[in-house]
Structures are given as C-alpha cells and as structure tokens.
Amino acid sequence: MTVPSVDRSVQIPAATGLWLPLGELTPVAAFRNGQNIVLVAAGRHVLDTAGLAGIGPFTSVSSRILPDVTVITIGLSDERNPVLRPVGAGWTVSVAADVKPQADMLLGQDGNALTFMPPVEEGLPQVVALDDPDSGRRLLLGMTRSGRIQQTMRRLGTGFAVRSSLIGVVVAADSDTIELRQTSGKLVLDTTGPDSFPLMASNRLQPYGSSLSGVSLSAGTPEELREALRRSVISAALASSGERFDARMRVAQAAARAGNGPLLGEVMQVALQDWPEGVEKPEARRLQQISAVLNARSGSSPLAEDGGSTPEDQLWRGMMRMLLPSASRSGQVASGSAENDRLHTADLLATGLPVLQAYAAPLRDRLLPAATEWVARYGSDGATKVLDQLPDAPQVPLAKALLAVRRHAPDAEAKLSVLSHDPSPLVWPVAREASLRLALEKKTLTPQGVADQMDGILPALRISGREKAGRFLQIEALMEGGNLGGAAAAVQEWCHLYPDDASGVQSQKTEIIRRMAQSASPGGRQNMNEVAFLKDALATASDNASRRDILDGLARRYEALGLPDQERETLRSLLASESGSQAMNVRIRLAGLELDMGDLKAARQDLAVFAEGSPDAALALPGGSSSQTVEVALLKARIALADHRSDEAAGELATIRDPRAWVLRAQMAEKAGEWSRAVEALLPMLDGLPTAGDATKASLSPEQQALVLRLGGDASRAQDQQVLTNLQTRFGALMKGTPSEGVFHLLTGGHESASSPVSAGG
Numbered sequence: 001m002t003v004p005s006v007d008r009s010v011q012i013p014a015a016t017g018l019w020l021p022l023g024e025l026t027p028v029a030a031f032r033n034g035q036n037i038v039l040v041a042a043g044r045h046v047l048d049t050a051g052l053a054g055i056g057p058f059t060s061v062s063s064r065i066l067p068d069v070t071v072i073t074i075g076l077s078d079e080r081n082p083v084l085r086p087v088g089a090g091w092t093v094s095v096a097a098d099v100k101p102q103a104d105m106l107l108g109q110d111g112n113a114l115t116f117m118p119p120v121e122e123g124l125p126q127v128v129a130l131d132d133p134d135s136g137r138r139l140l141l142g143m144t145r146s147g148r149i150q151q152t153m154r155r156l157g158t159g160f161a162v163r164s165s166l167i168g169v170v171v172a173a174d175s176d177t178i179e180l181r182q183t184s185g186k187l188v189l190d191t192t193g194p195d196s197f198p199l200m201a202s203n204r205l206q207p208y209g210s211s212l213s214g215v216s217l218s219a220g221t222p223e224e225l226r227e228a229l230r231r232s233v234i235s236a237a238l239a240s241s242g243e244r245f246d247a248r249m250r251v252a253q254a255a256a257r258a259g260n261g262p263l264l265g266e267v268m269q270v271a272l273q274d275w276p277e278g279v280e281k282p283e284a285r286r287l288q289q290i291s292a293v294l295n296a297r298s299g300s301s302p303l304a305e306d307g308g309s310t311p312e313d314q315l316w317r318g319m320m321r322m323l324l325p326s327a328s329r330s331g332q333v334a335s336g337s338a339e340n341d342r343l344h345t346a347d348l349l350a351t352g353l354p355v356l357q358a359y360a361a362p363l364r365d366r367l368l369p370a371a372t373e374w375v376a377r378y379g380s381d382g383a384t385k386v387l388d389q390l391p392d393a394p395q396v397p398l399a400k401a402l403l404a405v406r407r408h409a410p411d412a413e414a415k416l417s418v419l420s421h422d423p424s425p426l427v428w429p430v431a432r433e434a435s436l437r438l439a440l441e442k443k444t445l446t447p448q449g450v451a452d453q454m455d456g457i458l459p460a461l462r463i464s465g466r467e468k469a470g471r472f473l474q475i476e477a478l479m480e481g482g483n484l485g486g487a488a489a490a491v492q493e494w495c496h497l498y499p500d501d502a503s504g505v506q507s508q509k510t511e512i513i514r515r516m517a518q519s520a521s522p523g524g525r526q527n528m529n530e531v532a533f534l535k536d537a538l539a540t541a542s543d544n545a546s547r548r549d550i551l552d553g554l555a556r557r558y559e560a561l562g563l564p565d566q567e568r569e570t571l572r573s574l575l576a577s578e579s580g581s582q583a584m585n586v587r588i589r590l591a592g593l594e595l596d597m598g599d600l601k602a603a604r605q606d607l608a609v610f611a612e613g614s615p616d617a618a619l620a621l622p623g624g625s626s627s628q629t630v631e632v633a634l635l636k637a638r639i640a641l642a643d644h645r646s647d648e649a650a651g652e653l654a655t656i657r658d659p660r661a662w663v664l665r666a667q668m669a670e671k672a673g674e675w676s677r678a679v680e681a682l683l684p685m686l687d688g689l690p691t692a693g694d695a696t697k698a699s700l701s702p703e704q705q706a707l708v709l710r711l712g713g714d715a716s717r718a719q720d721q722q723v724l725t726n727l728q729t730r731f732g733a734l735m736k737g738t739p740s741e742g743v744f745h746l747l748t749g750g751h752e753s754a755s756s757p758v759s760a761g762g
Contacts, residue, residue, distance in 0.1 A: 015056035017082075017094035020047065020072065024089050025123050027143035029168030033133060037074040037082060037093070037166065042126045042143050045070040057095055069128050069143075084167045086122075086145050102167055105147040106310050113190035114155065114162070116169045118147040125168075125182045132172065140180035142169030142187040152282070160189070215286045217257055217359045225360055229254040245275045252287045259362030261294030289316045294366060296465075298323040315352020319367065321345040322374055342378040350375050350383035353390065365395055369426065370465075372399035376406065398427050405434055413438060429460035433470050440477055447481030450474075468498065475508050485526040487512050488533035513537055513546065516553035520560035527557045548577050555589075564597050581628070584610075588631045595638055603639055607632055630658050637664055646672070659685055666714070675718035682711045683723075691730055700731070705740040712747035724748045 022028070022041045030039040044065050052061040053075075060075035076082070080095045083102060103119040118125065122145040130139045148165050155162040159175035169187050171180055177191045220228070232250040239247035248271040255264040268291050271278060278284050292298060298320070322345060349371045356367055375387050376399040384403055390396055401415035416438065419431035436453055439445035445453075454474040461470040471494055478487035491509050495502045516534065521527050534554045541547045551574040558567035571593065575586045591606040610632045633652045640649035646668055653661045662681050669678035685707060690698035700708070708731050715723040728748040735744045 016096040017092050018052055018055065018058055018061070018074070019087065019090055019092050021045070021090040022070075025086075025145070026091070027123065027126050027145050027168070028084065028091060029141040029143045029170060030084050030166040031163060031170045032081060032166065035076055036133075037076055038133060039072040039074065039084070039091075039093070040128065040130065040141050040143065040168075041070045041072065041091075042068070042128070043070065044068075047072070058093075066130075069130075071130070073133070081166060102146060102148040104153065104310070105149055105169065107149075107153055113188050115186050115188050116142060116147070116149075117186040118144045120146040121185055122146060124185060125187050127180050127182055127187070137172050137174070140169075140171040140173050140178070140189075142171075142180055142182070144168045144187075162189070215253055215256070215283045215290075217253075217290075217363060219358065219360050219364075220257065222361075225254070225258050225362065229258055229260075245271055245278050248274075249278075249281075249283055249287065252291075253283075256287060256290045256294075257360040257363055259294065259360075259366045261291065261366075265291045265295050265297075286316065289320055290363075292323065293319045296323065311352045312355045313352075314348040315355055315371075318345050318348030318352065318374075319371065321348065322370065339378075342374075343380060346375045346377075346379035346383050350379055350386040353386050357390070368393070368395040369398065372396050373402060373430070375399065376403040398430060401431065402434055405438055425460060426464045429457050429464045429470075430466050432457055433461060433466055433473065436477075437473055440473070440480070447477045448483060451477040451481065451483070451486065468501075471497075472505070475505060479508060479511065484512055484515055485521055485523075485530050485533075488516075488530055492533060492536065509537065510546065510549075513549045513553060517549040517556070520553075520556040524561060527560050531557050531561075544577055548574060548582075551577065559593075564593060568593055568597070584628050588628060588635065591635050591639075595635065595642065598642075600639055600643055603635070607635060607639075630656055630661075634658070634660055634664070637661070641668065657684075666710075670714065675714050676720065678714040679711065679718055679720055679723055682707070682714065686711070686730075689731075690734060698734070700734050700738065705735070705738055705744075708735070709740055709743055709747065712744065716747050 020039075020041075022045050023043065026041050026043055026045075028039055028041045030037060032038075045063070046065070047063045047070070049061040049063055049072075053059065057077045057080070058074055059077050061072065063070055063072045074093060076095075078095075082093045082095045083099045085092050085094070085099075085102070106117040106119060108115045108117070126143045128141050128143065130141060131137070132139050144167065146167070148167050149162060149169060151164050153162070154164060159173065160178050161172045163170040163172060169180065169189075171178075171189055175191075178189070179192050180187060180189050182188075229251070232247070232254045236244065236247035236251045248267055252264050252267045252271070255261075255267060264287065268284070268287055272284070279288075293316075321341075353371065353375070356364055356371065359367070372387055372390070372395070375383050379387070387396075387399060387403060397415070398419055401412065401419055404412035404415055413435070416431045416435040420428050420435055422428045422431065433454070436445070436450050440447060440450045451474050454470055454477065458467055458470055458474075461467040471490065475487055475490045475494065478484075478490055487508070491505050491512065494505050498504070513534070516530060521530060531554060534550050534557070538547065538550045538554070541550055551570055555567050555570040555574060558564075558570060568590065571586060571590045575583060575590065578586050587606045587609065591603040594600075594603040594606065610628075633656050637649040637652040640646070640652065641664070649664070649668060653665055662685055665681035666678045669675070669681060689704055689707075690700065708727060712724060712727050715727070724747065727744075731744070732748075735741045
C-alpha cells in the first residue's frame with residue numbers, strides 16, 4: 001500500500017492509537033525498552049509502516065521479519081504505557097486515558113518452576129527466544145493474547161529475571177539451562193539438563209493461585225495456629241519502634257488464619273493509626289479485606305476492588321462485594337443491573353473457591369458457607385460447576401441444597417427438609433426460608449400460610465443474615481394472597497428497617513396502591529391501617545399517576561368506613577389530578593356522594609359540566625352511548641326526586657334503558673298511585689330471570705323473589721289479571737319451597753278458585 005506524503009502539521013494531534021494488521025489469532029509479547037515499545041508477533045507479517053509514524057504520540061514505527069516472528073518497534077514520545085488488545089484481524093496499541101488495561105497473568109509455582117497462565121484462554125501460548133535489542137541478553141518470550149506482568153510481579157533469581165511486560169511473558173536468561181515452555185495452556189519457566197538447579201529454591205512462592213500479597217493463610221493444626229498467634233503477640237510486644245508495624249502484621253496474619261475477626265480488626269486499627277503509610281503495603285490491604293469480611297464491615301468501596309486478577313485476589317474481591325450494595329461500589333466491573341452485579345460477584349467467588357480450600361480450617365470454615373451459598377444462588381453455569389466439584393464437607397450441604405432447588409432437582413425439597421432441622425442457627429432458618437419459597441412457587445402452601453410462617457422465623461433469619469430476603473418473600477406472599485393490608489404494613493416496616501433501600505420494594509408498593517385504588521377491604525380495622533399506609537405514600541408520591549391511585553384508594557376506604565366528609569375532600573383532590581373521561585367519572589362519584597349527604601346544590605354543580613352545550617354534551621345527553629350518560633341521567637333523576645320534581649326526573653329517565661332507571665320509574669309511579677305505569681316500568685326487569693322450563697336447574701335469589709312479589713303487588717293493585725297469570729305460569733314452580741311462596745300464591749291466585757284477584761291493599 002502506498003501512503004501519500006502529507007504535512008505532519010495537519011495530522012490529528014488527539015490520535016491515541018495504532019492498528020496493526022497481524023492476523024486473526026496471532027499471539028504477541030510486548031515490553032517497554034526505554035522510549036520504544038518492542039512488540040513480537042508470532043508468524044511473518046509484511047507491514048507498511050511508512051504511514052504510521054508521527055501519529056499522536058507514536059514518533060516512529062519499524063518492523064523486522066525473522067524466521068518465525070515479526071519484531072515491531074514503536075517509538076513513543078511520552079511515558080505512558082500503551083495497552084495492547086486483539087481487535088478484528090489485528091492488534092491495537094492505545095494510550096487513551098479511558099482504555100481498560102490488560103488483566104494480570106496468574107503467577108504460581110509448580111514444583112521448582114514458575115508458571116504463568118493467561119487470564120483469558122484464547123488459543124495456546126507460543127514461545128520464542130530473541131536477543132535484547134539493547135543489552136544483547138537472551139530473552140525468552142511467551143506470546144499470548146491476554147495477560148501482562150506488572151512491576152510488583154517481577155522476579156529475580158540465579159541466572160534469570162522476569163521483567164515487566166505490556167502483554168505476554170518476558171524473561172531475561174543468562175543460563176542456557178533456563179527454558180520457557182508451553183504446557184496445557186500455561187507457560188512454565190524451569191531449568192533443564194544435567195546441570196539444572198531448583199529455580200525457586202530460595203524464593204518459594206505461595207501455592208498456585210495466590211496473589212503474592214505477602215499474607216500466608218495456609219493450613220495448620222489447631223495447636224500450630226494457637227502457638228503461632230501466641231508467639232506473634234509476644235514478638236510484637238517486644239519489637240522495637242522500627243519493627244513494630246511488621247510485627248503487628250504477623251499478629252494480624254496469625255489472627256486471620258485462626259479466624260479471629262475481633263483481634264484482627266483491633267490489631268489492624270492500631271497498626272495503621274500508628275503508621276498510616278503502611279496502608280499502601282499489599283499485605284496490609286489484604287488483611288484489611290479479611291478483617292472487613294470476618295467482622296462483616298464493608299469498609300471503603302475501593303477496598304472491594306483492590307488486588308490483581310489471581311484466583312485469590314478474585315476470591316477476596318468477591319467476598320468484599322458481598323458486603324456492599326452494588327450502588328455504593330466504585331469501579332465495579334459488572335454494570336447495568338443488580339442481577340449482573342450478583343452474577344459477577346458469584347463468578348469471582350467461584351474462581352477463588354479452590355484457593356479457599358487450602359486455607360487454615362478456622363478461616364475456611366468461616367468463609368466457605370457464605371461463599372458457596374452466594375455461588376449457589378447467583379452463579380452462572382460455569383460457577384456452579386465449581387461448586388459441584390467441591391468435596392462434601394459440613395459447610396457445603398446448604399449451598400448444594402439451594403443449588404438443587406435452583407435446578408428444580410426432584411430431591412431438593414427433601415434436602416431442605418433435612419437441613420430445616422439442623423441445630424446450627426446459620427443453617428436451619430435459611431433452609432426453612434428456601435423451603436417456604438419453594439412452597440409458594442409450587443402452591444403446596446397457601447400464600448397467607450407462607451407469610452405467617454415467615455413471620456415466625458424472621459428473628460432467626462436476622463442471625464443468619466437473611467432477614468431482608470425473608471421480609472421480601474413475606475411481602476410477595478401477602479400480595480399473592482390478596483392481603484393488601486398486611487403487605488402494606490410489611491412494606492412500611494421494610495422502609496423503617498432499611499431506609500437506604502426503600503427502592504427495593506418500590507414496585508411492590510406501587511402494585512399495592514394500584515390494587516387498593518380498585519376496591520376497599522371488608523374489615524374496618526384493616527381499612528384504617530390501609531388509610532395510614534396510603535397517607536404515608538401520598539406524602540412521598542413523586543408522580544401524578546401514583547397520586548391518583550393513592551387518592552382513589554383513600555376515597556374508597558373512607559367510603560367503607562362511613563366518613564363522607566373525608567371522602568368528599570379526597571375526591572375533590574382526586575378531581576384536581578384527573579382530566580378528560582377520568583375526571584368525569586370522579587365528578588359522577590362526587591355527585592352521588594353529595595346526593596347521599598343531602599347536599600343537592602353541590603351535586604347539581606358537579607353535574608353542571610354535563611349540561612347540553614358543554615364539550616361533553618354529545619356523550620352526556622340522555623340516550624347517548626357513553627356509560628357516563630346513564631350514570632349522569634340517573635343521578636339527575638335522583639336529585640330531581642329528592643327535590644320533589646317528578647316531571648323533571650321522568651324526563652331524565654325517559655330514554656334510559658337500565659334496570660336502575662326502571663326501578664326509579666316504578667318508584668315514581670308507585671308514589672303517585674299509578675300502578676299500571678309501575679307494572680310497565682318493572683316488566684323489562686323480568687327478562688334476565690329464569691323461566692318455568694329452567695325450574696329443574698335454576699332457582700330465584702331472594703332479590704329476584706322480591707322483584708316478582710313487587711311486580712305482583714303492583715299488578716294486583718292495577719287489577720292486571722294478564723300479568724298475574726303470566727307470573728303464576730312462569731314463576732309458580734320456581735317459587736315452590738321458598739319463603740315467598742305463600743305471598744306469591746296470595747297475589748296471583750295460585751291454586752285457588754277465586755274469581756278475582758285479592759287486592760294487595762286489603
């Protein structure tokens with residue numbers, strides 16, 4: 001490719017990266033060499049580097065093709081270390097401020113050899129030997145697609161030095177017996193041949209997977225742990241001022257191995273107060289993490305993200321993350337949702353579980369139950385497979401039972417039942433909670449039964465650290481069972497106990513309010529409790545939709561409690577929040593309430609908006625298609641009747657076909673003694689009643705019997721023999737055996753031979 005000559009002054013000064021076309025899956029190794037970056041890529045790559053020089057901070061780019069690799073040298077004008085990443089069919093070299101650095105290599109020991117494992121397995125590493133461009137010293141390069149060696153991971157030994165790298169492994173070797181090889185996806189640095197020597201004989205590392213923080217948490221007998229703690233305490237007491245911090249760190253380490261959280265916390269507090277600069281030491285920060293976990297104190301959120309990327313670092317990062325709500329964590333890797341955050345924490349813990357197995361028994365026994373339980377609840381498939389591989393121990397049956405529930409295993413319920421009788425207060429309440437959750441899902445116990453039993457074990461769940469989850473389950477059960485009053489009280493208690501997490505039940509609170517807006521509870525005391533809940537919710541409501549639901553629910557509860565003044569005031573507030581058709585519905589409710597209260601003037605004023613000529617006149621005219629039309633006409637008729645204006649009421653009801661309108665017309669006719677008109681008004685109401693042919697499979701309700709008797713009485717007064725005969729034919733069989741049978745036969749003539757009907761008036 002030919003790159004045209006251009007004036008460098010027009011180059012974009014803000015450029016922060018280069019892209020090198022090195023192929024799809026090419027492993028590389030790169031390190032800093034003074035002002036240059038040396039990048040070694042596996043394979044032979046022909047690059048046109050002429051157009052790459054002078055871009056951003058990159059002063060020069062040159063390449064040299066060797067038999068098996070390509071060496072690329074990039075000049076850099078500042079001290080920033082670039083980040084290398086595979087992108088598409090090549091690699092990017094970037095110095096952008098927001099680019100995420102490469103993760104660390106996992107450094108460990110296998111016998112007398114050093115091992116390096118890339119944090120992400122993407123193809124096999126490759127190894128090549130080259131000469132250092134400056135010193136001519138032999139370099140052993142491990143080329144990978146991920147992983148770097150930081151300054152703190154550098155190692156010096158007899159005849160070799162592990163250098164810092166930007167990616168891959170870079171070892172300077174003075175002896176031909178030292179070799180770097182690739183085995184099972186990891187790089188191994190060892191000595192070979194008849195004159196070989198133990199590479200790490202005098203500089204032994206901790207077990208593979210450790211973070212090299214300088215804190216040894218390995219196993220020991222109880223006697224050894226107690227003796228180590230005793231000796232470290234004596235040593236710290238006798239230490240000089242210059243040695244006191246290190247001596248106290250040894251006490252803290254011994255306390256950590258013994259699982260003694262209070263002593264560890266006290267020692268760390270005193271040591272860092274005495275020498276605050278000591279907080280920068282890796283061992284001090286690791287011991288701070290251990291202290292925070294053992295004492296259940298979250299500490300600072302940066303501490304939760306501290307450390308490298310070794311399995312042990314990830315274990316403690318995960319343990320710290322368990323203590324912190326995701327919203328308060330800085331620099332968190334997982335983002336977007338609490339579910340993603342929990343998933344990431346579980347993956348960190350699962351990575352470190354094998355390391356945790358090698359810890360001293362007291363510390364392991366304190367940490368293992370919480371870590372395995374978290375993995376069982378929130379871990380990915382890969383994380384839970386690590387849990388499956390753990391040996392059976394007293395600390396893991398609960399986690400495996402929870403995992404069985406999550407996998408819908410047939411023996412999950414039996415496992416939980418056994419653990420529900422475990423004597424440990426850290427086990428049986430958690431198992432019981434999981435069992436009740438399963439019962440709610442499978443509907444083997446009523447929702448109210450689940451809520452009642454949860455209420456009984458909440459104190460025990462507080463000890464086991466599951467009270468919050470238990471209360472959440474109780475709220476869900478109460479809502480599923482329709483106990484809105486109980487659910488509202490549980491939500492209020494949640495907000496009182498966890499004011500910083502009130503948003504955790506916001507969706508449940510909104511749903512409770514929505515349901516309360518639809519109907520009132522049957523019990524007076526329960527309605528009073530719900531009024532208190534709705535008033536509290538109204539004080540904190542942030543949007544109009546919530547306010548409308550709350551006011552609607554309050555109005556219905558005041559109605560149920562027989563408090564018309566409070567109901568009217570609430571409906572007035574609701575009317576101010578509504579618009580359009582919903583506002584009209586509120587006006588109708590308000591007018592009906594004021595009619596019942598005897599305030600006819602206010603009722604008329606509320607219905608005045610429905611008058612002809614208003615924007616709603618087309619729908620509000622009698623006979624219109626809107627359901628509001630019927631309600632308004634009925635209310636206006638009732639107001640007219642209450643104001644002794646029968647003609648006006650009749651005019652409102654003239655074209656309304658609704659059972660309530662027929663009843664009102666019948667009532668008006670009966671009051672005027674116009675019995676034929678009353679019969680005419682009530683006859684349409686018989687359409688929905690059973691007929692004589694349905695007698696074997698239907699019966700009349702008390703309300704339907706009363707309607708038949710009322711019609712029979714009006715027909716008797718009107719001397720309408722045809723209607724009475726029809727009533728006898730249609731309802732004679734249905735009235736048999738009912739309390740109304742005698743009166744019915746008296747009105748209709750029944751089986752008697754009376755030539756004329758008996759007058760209901762005597």
